Amino acid sequence: MKKTLIIILLALLLISTVFIGCSKKSEKEERVTAYTTLDEELARNVFKAFTAETGIQVDWVRLSTGETVARLEAEKENPQASIWFGGVGIGHIEAKQKGLTMQYDSPAAQMPPQFRDKDHYWSGIYTGALCFESNIQKLEKYGLKAPTSWADITSPAYEGQVQMANPGSSGTAYNVLATLVQIYGEEEAFEYMKGLDNNITQYTRSGSAPGKNASIGETTIAIGYSHDGVKLVDAGYPLEITFPSEGTGYEVASISLIKGGPADELEAAKKLYDWGLGKTAGALYAKTFVVPFVDVPLAKGAKPVSSLNVIDQDDAWAAANKTRLVEKWNEIIEGGEAKTEAKK
16 A cells, blocks of 8 residues: 555656646746847836736847847857847848848738838837927027928028937937938938038937937927937927928837747747737837837827828938948038037
8 A cells, every 4th residue: 555655656746847847848938038229118118018918038138229230240150039129220121131130920010011121020110200309498599490391400590509419329310311311312411411510519429319408408409309309398398399391211110030049939039029019019119209000099299100291211221321321421521520529
């Protein structure tokens, strides 16, 4: 009897060990490693919501767009992450061109074609349009109106009243440069930039800095992204947001799967990719004043891209020509470096 009982106990112990082993294996399979370029608070909220819905844990590292591309390149032979979540679309195009990401035709990618890769390497999650952010009090002080066109902003009336970032250090400012080239053609655009330089007091390093400076009256007008401006208005700062009538450019935050990422994470990474294009994630993005590509309530003051005159933006062209155009800007805009804030 005792011998039988011992055998039964050993059998139960064996079954228990196998079960625990399977559970640990299952738990390991239900994790995904992500590089993210979302703001840290948004990343935390997004990944927490994903885990709550799916049970899949997300181990994430926050990096800028440039840092992510550099890390993916450095890890190309042994990728440490499975998905890049967020980050400017031009960076995702660069990663595609360098063979760092992989194709994935997500069933959730239902946004208009210009906001996703035709070869299915990346999909947009939200967008933000370029705009003018004008300090209302400063406009009144100098008897000015908020600019409503690219032509307006070069008027002598705005001399010494404008800030934007340096295209060499800021993706936002490079988008301004690429937008103007696509509107006017290259030679005319650089002539335009020389005229704009006459009105610039400072080129900042960061794309969001001019809007912040306008919000506290350090400059009258800033060129930046509308979601940054809407966020400042929501916080109570006296800004008026206007959009250039000739057409404006935009950024597209995107998602890509990393080529050669951990094989046991691939299915979980695809689930995160699909989920990131859905309404739950979209509602979280919208709380940060950006405009998602899914139908969710927008923050007060945020405008859908469909209501704006946006250009037929060619991000692949912009990515391929970035180095050349930035170098040309440095050569032609003689005061550019002198007016650029010092590195911190």
